[in-house]
Amino acid sequence: MKTSLRARAAGLLLAIPGLTQAPALRAEEAASPLIPTADGWELVISPYAYHFSHSPEHKHVYLIGLERQRADNWLWGGAYFSNSFGQDSGVGYVGYMWNNVFDIPALYFKLVAGIMYGYKEPYEDKVPFNHNGWSPVILPSVGWRFTPKDSVQVVLLGGNGMLFSYNRRF
Template identity: 45%
Template sequence: MHFLHVLRFSLAAALTLFVNLANADAASRYCPDFLAVKGAAEPTHRGEFTFSPFTHHWSQNPEHKKVVMVAFDEQLPGDRLCGVSFFTNSFGQPSVYVYAGQQFNALLGVPKLYAKVTGGLMYGYVAPYENKVPLNYNGFSPAIIPSLGYRLSQHDSVQLQFLGNAALMFSYGRQF
């Protein structure tokens, strides 16, 4: 029952954030102002919704569960971003990741190829799985997640998130 309660809360929080980002005017931001590059051009999109239905674990563990993730990023001047991700971790525990990051466009001279690096604080790996992520303290741990993306259209992309030596996450992104 606890899992369903947390999942409902997480989905409600994600939906609220998405609606607020989609309806806010360009001048209002949810990310702290110091993350934006002063004097840089405004981003072409307000934010991005990301959904991952599948994660491939490098090692097979009978305790692994299906990982599902939804994330919302706010785009900032200077190809910066901040956001929140709600997911079920590899052991079925509801989890959240709050982060800031940088996007690198036209990677290797390919206009549609990009990379992102985010860093932040994750919560969710609790007993008996608290030792499955480094530097975990009462379920809280730092995280750095690099990803590689490819733009399918002006608004749509596919992405790979590299989850350390544990897994590779496949996702779809939709900018708005």
């Protein structure tokens, strides 16, 4: 029995693996085990900040914070820290995280904005828009995930320095 050209072409197309199934994600779009896919908490610990210009007034900086990360990449959090002049300080913020930057699953970028308290006299002029110790902050950061739970991050502190942190997701 002779089959038509159209029937043979249809048979060939149906024989191609995956053609009749939903298209698969490209490799870089496939979920990586490093990228969080559910809501979670992250503990942030920073033992060190680097200042772009040295001042004899600078003190050791440390930070401990807690961040809630949502599956849709929105986040909110807060941190307690000792600022560059040894004053107890705090920050509360909201932000967004971009995962898989440059198609590298371990690399992420984060941008947060919020309100900071702690730069008081005589250092109130060390941060912009400070009013009685309160000032707005916008903090970009880049991070690298070693495991689904462990990462390191570098936070840009305006034109003043960088904060280095270890983050643990739970």
